[in-house]
Amino acid sequence: MKKINFPITEEQLGGLRCGDRVLASGYLYTARDAAHKRMFELLQEGKELPIDVKGQTIYYVGAAPAKPGSVIGPCGPTSSYRMDKYAPSLLDRGLKVMVGKGARNDEVISSMVKNKAVYLIAVGGAAALIAKSVKKVDLICYEDLGTEAIYRYEVEDMPLIVAIDSEGRNIYVRE
């Protein structure tokens, strides 16, 4: 199993192939439907994003609340296709890694190839297990969105699978 770090280096990213299983450590941002919608609208208005996505990772997740004494509640991936409408504009801004579950549409994939980005998946519904790899959580912005706010997670050995690599090879397309 490959080990990778977030933010990802160009070299590590280039070495990822569709189907690779990886353990990821480092920092990532979380955002799902509502946060994406807000960021997309900012970009359309020509305004700055609340986070600099250049070189970064966005995990599509809305965690369950943490029990007292734990860092975070269960936090598995949500379906990525709902972010397809917004993803290309973030990729154009330099976003390098998206983490979610399920397939992506053609526009996202061609934008990934153009911008040299990868799409990783976590196992949907393995939320309690994934929570074990999250070591620290910081609220970054959009607090009013609750579970849909943007957080930064520090993760250690988060189990992921490369679903679409930077050359557009796609795990969901099988002969």
Place this chain on the structure above:
Amino acid sequence: MNIREISSDEIICAVKKLFIDCNYYIGDDIMNALVKARDNEDTQLARDVLTQIIDNDHIAAQEQIPMCQDTGMAVLFVEYGDRVVVDGCGFNAAVEEGVRRAYTDGYLRKSVVSDPVFDRVNTKDNTPPVIHTTIVPGDKIHIVAGGKGFGSENMSAIKMLTPSAGVEGVKKFVLDSVAYAGPNPCPPIVVGVGIGGTFEKAAQLAKKATFRSIASSHPDGRYAALERELLEQINTMGTGPAGLGGKTTALGVNIETYPTHIAGMPVAVNICCHACRHGEVTI
């Protein structure tokens, strides 16, 4: 005729427990099917995905946390005895309070917004639930309920087939719906199929079918055979665990039926993920 009084508190506690338990503890039927499926898979990747899901469900039970972060929208099917009176706040308000306490005190995620189109504002306590009530004779209340995650709910479908479509039409619609859903509903899935009634009745039956144990089958042998046949065919599709390929796309297919109109044959397919959370209680 004797009227039985049930306190609102009893309803609140029962509903709260039901939603917390079903989110923390996966049913034996699902766990057994997951283990069997893992042993049956050929590729390392498919086995690994199923192992993660199995480990996940054990962690959730052990640590008493939800197995999935999407703890769903609360759905209840209620058989309400016609000789029962719920005192205090009344039945519906008690159910709502039970849901509120489960999602708040049980550290479940609040995923409900107040308005579907314009003000998508989180209600912050996962209310309101969706309650389907039928009045039945007797002095008891029976509740079958579960938290429905929307990764799989969004992949559900309904079609107003006409009688000439026959059983082949039903099979085709179910298989097409599951194929279309692909990796999105977190396979391996449980497929609830509602056949008959009217437009909305078929959808309710399909949801109710996902709240039935996958170790059970339809009482009519012909539908039980159809459940088995559909499961087999779904598992030849190759979608596999997490949609990454394999022999386990579904863990079970449950069909529920109801009489229908001479001109119709509604079919609804409600897809549920492997985190198939439901429970029941009689009060």
